Amino acid sequence: MSYSRKVLLALMALAVANVASAANYKEGQVIVKYKNGVLRTRSMMNSIYNKLGVERIHRFKGHSAGLEQLTLKEGLKVQDAIAELQKDNSVEYAQPNYMLYAFDGETPAPGSGIPCIPGLEIPGCEPIGGGDGGGGGGIPCIFPGIPYPPGCEDTGGGGGGGGGGEQPTPTPAKKPALAPAPADVNPPVVDPDLDKAYGLSKIKATEAWKEWQGSKDFIVADIDTGIDYNHEDLAFNVWRNPNPSDKQDVAGYDFVHNDGLPYDDNQHGTHTSGTIGATGGNGKGVSGVAARVSIMGLKFLSGEGSGTTADAIRAIDYAIEHGAKVISASWGGPGEDDNKALYQSIERAKEKDVLFVAAAGNESKNNDIPSQASYPAAFDNDNLIAVAATDKNDTMAYFSNFGAKTVHVAAPGANVYSLVPGNKYAAFSGTSMACPHVAGAAALIWSKNPQWTYKKVKEVLMNTVDKVPSLAGKTVTGGRINVLNALHSTD
Numbered sequence: 001m002s003y004s005r006k007v008l009l010a011l012m013a014l015a016v017a018n019v020a021s022a023a024n025y026k027e028g029q030v031i032v033k034y035k036n037g038v039l040r041t042r043s044m045m046n047s048i049y050n051k052l053g054v055e056r057i058h059r060f061k062g063h064s065a066g067l068e069q070l071t072l073k074e075g076l077k078v079q080d081a082i083a084e085l086q087k088d089n090s091v092e093y094a095q096p097n098y099m100l101y102a103f104d105g106e107t108p109a110p111g112s113g114i115p116c117i118p119g120l121e122i123p124g125c126e127p128i129g130g131g132d133g134g135g136g137g138g139i140p141c142i143f144p145g146i147p148y149p150p151g152c153e154d155t156g157g158g159g160g161g162g163g164g165g166e167q168p169t170p171t172p173a174k175k176p177a178l179a180p181a182p183a184d185v186n187p188p189v190v191d192p193d194l195d196k197a198y199g200l201s202k203i204k205a206t207e208a209w210k211e212w213q214g215s216k217d218f219i220v221a222d223i224d225t226g227i228d229y230n231h232e233d234l235a236f237n238v239w240r241n242p243n244p245s246d247k248q249d250v251a252g253y254d255f256v257h258n259d260g261l262p263y264d265d266n267q268h269g270t271h272t273s274g275t276i277g278a279t280g281g282n283g284k285g286v287s288g289v290a291a292r293v294s295i296m297g298l299k300f301l302s303g304e305g306s307g308t309t310a311d312a313i314r315a316i317d318y319a320i321e322h323g324a325k326v327i328s329a330s331w332g333g334p335g336e337d338d339n340k341a342l343y344q345s346i347e348r349a350k351e352k353d354v355l356f357v358a359a360a361g362n363e364s365k366n367n368d369i370p371s372q373a374s375y376p377a378a379f380d381n382d383n384l385i386a387v388a389a390t391d392k393n394d395t396m397a398y399f400s401n402f403g404a405k406t407v408h409v410a411a412p413g414a415n416v417y418s419l420v421p422g423n424k425y426a427a428f429s430g431t432s433m434a435c436p437h438v439a440g441a442a443a444l445i446w447s448k449n450p451q452w453t454y455k456k457v458k459e460v461l462m463n464t465v466d467k468v469p470s471l472a473g474k475t476v477t478g479g480r481i482n483v484l485n486a487l488h489s490t491d
Contacts, residue, residue, distance in 0.1 A: 033066055033340070060313070062317060063320055193286050203412065220439055221315070226299035264299070301331060355442055360431045373403075394468045405476065409475060465481055
């Protein structure tokens with residue numbers, strides 16, 4: 001093994017260890033699930049709260065009835081509260097309020113989006129800023145705070161793990177109001193930058209559109225950092241709530257700021273939404289995989305790209321309650337297979353026939369190994385489909401997690417061109433970018449076959465992949481999705 005390869009592997013191990021050793025849960029908060037059918041009187045509950053030192057209580061309703069988020073008084077330890085709750089016969093489980101993170105990747109240079117690293121053979125990599133691919137100006141550091149390769153620019157990005165990427169857009173002093181939905185462009189006008197979004201032709205979406213472009217009646221919930229609901233290339237496909245609450249949740253909901261304007265103060269969510277369903281044929285920018293769809297924007301990740309399990313559950317419940325059939329989740333956390341609350345929320349989605357599409361993660365790790373895995377992608381929910389990333393050459397991206405048992409399919413995730421806030425466009429890399437390709441594909445074929453179930457949609461997407469050598473033994477199917485094949489499936 002070369003010296004450079006040893007250095008890279010050591011740095012990767014260090015970075016992952018640092019993430020794992022950090023507090024991966026919200027200090028002072030506990031999620032508790034009470035057993036169904038157990039009588040809990042007010043005096044019993046008050047006794048529990050007093051013993052634990054609970055300061056605030058949020059009781060989940062509807063699909064998540066019996067679940068509570070408890071905020072402890074300052075200085076009290078989460079693990080002590082969990083140990084005390086587990087002694088109570090009325091408690092099914094108690095756990096930390098785990099943190100979850102957007103799977104950001106760097107903004108790549110033109111081409112594959114994979115930077116060459118001295119001494120390493122990385123399939124599909126490209127020299128950046130000229131030269132022979134050695135370290136030099138313009139190469140982003142793989143891990144924030146670690147100057148490797150030599151001479152790299154530490155912009156907070158990194159292709160190897162969740163977190164990083166573009167510096168988040170500052171939270172706006174005032175969110176923009178939701179503008180009226182634009183009119184349909186008819187007859188359609190060619191989208192000028194369609195050729196920049198190579199993933200669409202790679203998965204044969206452009207061919208599939210000749211037969212079916214999707215339906216505005218089909219709802220995909222993009223649970224992320226929010227969306228730019230007024231973006232010129234997204235607004236037509238933004239979901240409009242027929243029965244908004246007093247929070248005026250017309251386009252979705254913001255669980256970070258608790259209001260009805262899920263504005264994207266990062267970039268991540270608008271980018272993923274654009275890949276799912278940027279408006280096709282409107283003469284602007286690009287198109288999503290589903291050229292016609294309704295995108296429900298659900299913000300639970302902050303402008304810095306982090307959020308809590310409790311808010312993720314609220315977003316999932318909202319999606320279920322408001323008719324979404326596909327959930328796109330380009331986020332996760334390391335080694336949290338004991339996040340029962342999140343697992344069960346995906347199970348509740350299954351009960352409502354909802355498909356949950358999850359990014360595999362950007363740590364170059366094997367999701368089949370629980371201690372290395374990224375969750376929720378590595379959960380075994382039957383309605384979950386986990387997605388790895390490939391590049392324009394059908395090579396598995398160097399940052400992508402994999403798993404012969406846990407990662408189902410792959411999709412383009414390197415140098416993916418899509419939308420960012422402010423009527424702008426950019427290319428990003430990450431399994432975050434692969435995931436919405438699959439969510440959009442699911443929307444396209446399911447809207448054409450509304451009688452199908454989540455199980456059928458998942459089965460068709462997996463059975464119609466293009467087999468790719470780089471994915472053999474790395475994913476369940478060994479393939480990258482093919483929308484045209486899926487659309488033609490009658491199995």
